[in-house]
Each structure stands twice: as C-alpha cells, then as structure tokens.
Amino acid sequence: MTSIPISLINLSIKQALINSNGTDIMTQQYTSPGVYINELNAFPNSVVPVATAIPAFVGYTPKAEYQGKSYLNTPQVISSYAEFAAIYLLDDPAPPADPAKQYQPEYYLVAQAPHSSLSSIGHYVNIGGVDYAILPDPNTLYYMVNSLRLFFQNGGGRAYIVSVGTYGAPSKTPLPDPSVRPVNTNVLLSDLTSGLATLKNEQEPTIYVFPEATLLSLAENATLMQTALLQASELQTAVCIFDVIGGDTPDPVLYTNDVENFRNGTGSQGLDFGVCYYPFIGTTIMQSADIDFTNLFGGDVAQLVALLNPPSNPNPAAAAILNMIQNPPTNPMRNSQLQAALLTASPSYQQLINVVLAYANILPVSGAMAGVYTLNDSQNGVWNAPANTSIVGAVSLPIRLSDAQQGNLNVDTATGKSINAIRFFNGLGILVWGARTLDGNSDDWRYIPVRRTMTYLEQSCKEAVRAYIFEPNDKNTWAAVTSMISNFLTSVWKQGGLQGASASDAFSVSCGLGSTMTANDILNGFMNVTIKVAVVHPAEFIVFTFQQQMATS
Numbered sequence: 001m002t003s004i005p006i007s008l009i010n011l012s013i014k015q016a017l018i019n020s021n022g023t024d025i026m027t028q029q030y031t032s033p034g035v036y037i038n039e040l041n042a043f044p045n046s047v048v049p050v051a052t053a054i055p056a057f058v059g060y061t062p063k064a065e066y067q068g069k070s071y072l073n074t075p076q077v078i079s080s081y082a083e084f085a086a087i088y089l090l091d092d093p094a095p096p097a098d099p100a101k102q103y104q105p106e107y108y109l110v111a112q113a114p115h116s117s118l119s120s121i122g123h124y125v126n127i128g129g130v131d132y133a134i135l136p137d138p139n140t141l142y143y144m145v146n147s148l149r150l151f152f153q154n155g156g157g158r159a160y161i162v163s164v165g166t167y168g169a170p171s172k173t174p175l176p177d178p179s180v181r182p183v184n185t186n187v188l189l190s191d192l193t194s195g196l197a198t199l200k201n202e203q204e205p206t207i208y209v210f211p212e213a214t215l216l217s218l219a220e221n222a223t224l225m226q227t228a229l230l231q232a233s234e235l236q237t238a239v240c241i242f243d244v245i246g247g248d249t250p251d252p253v254l255y256t257n258d259v260e261n262f263r264n265g266t267g268s269q270g271l272d273f274g275v276c277y278y279p280f281i282g283t284t285i286m287q288s289a290d291i292d293f294t295n296l297f298g299g300d301v302a303q304l305v306a307l308l309n310p311p312s313n314p315n316p317a318a319a320a321i322l323n324m325i326q327n328p329p330t331n332p333m334r335n336s337q338l339q340a341a342l343l344t345a346s347p348s349y350q351q352l353i354n355v356v357l358a359y360a361n362i363l364p365v366s367g368a369m370a371g372v373y374t375l376n377d378s379q380n381g382v383w384n385a386p387a388n389t390s391i392v393g394a395v396s397l398p399i400r401l402s403d404a405q406q407g408n409l410n411v412d413t414a415t416g417k418s419i420n421a422i423r424f425f426n427g428l429g430i431l432v433w434g435a436r437t438l439d440g441n442s443d444d445w446r447y448i449p450v451r452r453t454m455t456y457l458e459q460s461c462k463e464a465v466r467a468y469i470f471e472p473n474d475k476n477t478w479a480a481v482t483s484m485i486s487n488f489l490t491s492v493w494k495q496g497g498l499q500g501a502s503a504s505d506a507f508s509v510s511c512g513l514g515s516t517m518t519a520n521d522i523l524n525g526f527m528n529v530t531i532k533v534a535v536v537h538p539a540e541f542i543v544f545t546f547q548q549q550m551a552t553s
Helices: 006-016 081-088 144-153 189-201 218-235 255-265 301-308 316-326 335-345 347-360 366-380 403-410 448-468 475-494 519-523
Strands: 055-060 076-078 107-111 124-127 130-136 159-165 207-209 239-243 274-278 281-283 394-396 420-425 429-433 507-510 530-533
Touching: 055 144, 055 189, 055 366, 076 081, 081 144, 081 159, 107 347, 124 347, 130 347, 144 159, 144 366, 159 189, 189 218, 207 218, 207 366, 218 239, 218 255, 218 274, 239 366, 239 448, 255 403, 274 366, 301 316, 301 347, 316 335, 335 347, 394 429, 403 420, 448 475, 448 530, 475 507, 475 530
Parallel strands: 055 159, 055 207, 207 239, 239 274, 274 420
Antiparallel strands: 076 159, 107 130, 124 130, 281 394, 420 429, 507 530
16 A cells, blocks of 8 residues: 655645635644634625715805814714704804804995986896886805705715804995995905815715805905815816806896806816816705895894885885884884785785895705706616706796807817806796716716716725735736626626626726736835726717608509
C-alpha cells in the first residue's frame, strides 16, 4: 500500500479548511472544547441608491433658535413642516392673543393718474372712483416660509434648511411705482453666499433653492447664481433651481428684458447644473387670517380712515371699528375679531384685502418645483422629466405665455440658456411645461432628467465603491466591483431608467489591467472603472405626418 506524504496530507487539509472569505480556520486559536459558528457572507456587496431629491433651502426665517441653541448658518435637516416651525417660526403667544404672524409684508395704496400707462402692470383697487396702486414696502418681502409651505404641499419630504438671518426692519416707504422691481435691502448677497458655502460639506442635498434671490439687485443676483452653479459643478451632487427677477409682475410686452437680464447674469460655468422656471405663480398659501389692517400703511390706521370713511361717503360702522383700533377700550378685541368686523362693515375694505392677499400670494416657483421633483422621483423615478404635471396650490399666473412666447424661452440659439415655462392650458389648468437645463446647446446635458439621472448613477456607484478603497487592487476586486455595479445598473434598466432592448445594450462596466488601467496605475494605487450608460431622453417634440392618399377603385 502506497503511503501518502505527510506534507500532502497537511496541504490538503489546510485547503479544505480555508473559508470562502479567505480565513484559515487552522490559524484560529480555540482554548476550550465546544461548537463554534463561523458566519460567511452569502451575497456580495451591493450598490445602495442615493437619495435624488433632497433640497437645501437657503434664506431668511422669522427666527432660527430652538431650546436656547442657535441654528443660524447651520444646515439643519427637517422632514416635516412641523419640524421647520419648531426651529424657524415664531412662538405663538398665550391665548387670547392672536397667533403670531410668520410673514408680515406691508403694503401701501398710492393714487394713480386716470388711465395710467402702468395700469397693465401690478395690482390696483378702485375706492371711491380713484384707482390706487398696491405697492409693497420691499424691505418686508420674504419668501422662505411660504416656499417651504409650497414644497411640502407639492410632495416634499426631507430637506435641509440654512437660515442666514432673521427679518430686518421695514423701510416704511413703498415702491415708487409698479414698474420698479422690489429690492429688499435686508437681503444681503454675503449672507446667501455664506449660507451656500456651508453646504460644501454636505453630500446629501441634491437641489439648491434660494427663495429670496429675486429680492437682490440684478448684479447681486447674478453673482449668487454664478457662485451656486460653480459650487454645484465642483461637487457634482446638486442642481440649482432659479427664478427670474420680474416674474412676479411681468410687463406683457417688455417681459423679454427680464429674461435677457437673467440669461446675461448666469455666466458660462456649470450651466448643466442650473434650471430656471418662469414666471412666478399665484397661490393659495396666504389666507385671509394672514393679512389684516396691520399690513397696510405700515400699521398707520389713520390713512385707512380717510379711505373707508371719507366725508363724501361716510361709513359710520367702519368708522366705529377704526376708532376701536386707534383707541382700544379697557377690554380690547383681538385683531382677528376687529378684522372680521371691518370686512363686514366695509365692502371697500373687503375688496382691498382681496387684492392685497392676491398680491402677497404671488410667489417664486422654485420651492414648489423642489416638491414636484421629490414627488416625481418617488412615483416615476429620477429619469422621468418633472414636467407635464400640475403644481398644487397654483391658481393663477401673472402672465399667460403662448406657444410662440415659450419658444423664445425654451430655445435660445445665442446662449442655449433654456428657461422652462409654467403655462395655463384650457381644461388642464396650470402645468410645468418644460424640462431643460440652462445648457440648452449641449446634446448631452440639455435635459433635466438626464443631468439628474447621471448624478444619481455617479454618486450611487461612488459611495458603493468606497468599500473597496483598501482592498487589493487585483483581479478578484475588479470582478467584485464590476459585478456589483452591473447588478445595480441592471435594476435601473429594468425600471426604465436606461434604454436598450437588453442590459448589454443599456450599459457596460469595465475594470481591469489592460482595459481601464496600466501597470503604473496599479503601482500608484489607482483602480479605474469605466461605466457607459444609455440614459433615456424625453420625447420633447412629437411630430405627426399626414399625407392625403388618392382614392383607389
């Protein structure tokens, strides 16, 4: 009988006792008899998809403090409006006082000349046969709180808040006339850019929103947009949603000047990470309880007396209520009670409040679009265009664009800076009617879903491959990485995120010596992975061809 060499027996035993993960069981030290369990991984590492719609709102809030801790210039994650309210909204006083007003714009009535040339711009009310323009105190205009309301109303969820400051003092003077664009001197470019910079260390936000950006001057707004686009292109994790200055009260003819100013202000860097929507939207965010006599004339009720109780048309009921406001009795009524009584006593006052409320409800659309992105991603996937959908809370538009007017916004042959229109369609209502980035001349990055899908794929794969940073740069690791990414892309293809009749037509993944790496790459510690994907593009133009056919016998 032939004897087996001892060395071969030992080798065979050792080979049999090596786990699939490379651990040599014989090298483990056991000191007492018993049964030992060694768990093995049955499945390889997988790619965990990153979140695609986590906006970061940078702007001003009524306060930024909770339980004695300041949240100014600190990115804070919230997942509901209640969380936002706890940190950033004013605390309600004890009853019977009215709830605290979170947003207190001030408006003035300025008499206009008959048949004013500005009558097609802005908001007007006729009291006693005189046309009055409704003009705001620009230093009291803020959009952050109402933009958050729109965000959650349209399906928003998790978000980052960067409060760059609280509300400043009013100027106590209105705009000179309706054609002047409001500039809030309390809104500072340095505040917004500092708030933006705090997001450099946050990898989760995928959308940047600046609700008060349109309250800057044209030059400062341009600087903010260029800074945001540059940061987004450097981080390659987020897109910026912008609004157009002048989109709240556009001139029916000269609105194109506002569009041109916007295009001139965005610069030329990072355009594929920028998205713009036009115009603003009329909403139902502000309710009648949010506006009262304290929002008119800077709280000077005496000016209301001259309007609501003129000598030529006295109104004793309104005069009595106004007198109670000016000279409170021993047990004064609450402002909400006085407001309700005044609305009943004076039809002119009710008409005035309705016009002021409609004006206060015209808001930038960027906050709502962040919510639309969130809802679209959760229901359809990031590769579907966030367009041809309604905006919850939008009830009117300051300008109704036609096909021809949108054509000049959607395609700009000179710069390619496409602006997406918010339009009204009979029987359908107000719809988002555009899905282009500012890089309209690029075949690669022209569309929003393409840009956002690539960001989603890139960041998901990047985070997954971090697990292999200190693994051996050899064939086994290359095969594991290739398999992991291929499985992930296959699942995206099955969901419709990539186009192709088969998975091999939709993507390819390469990683290895001679294909993506050289010997020097391996010596220098580089593992290169090349991923090619066929991203789905939206069918933006659907063309029908009709041809008349001759009758046959």
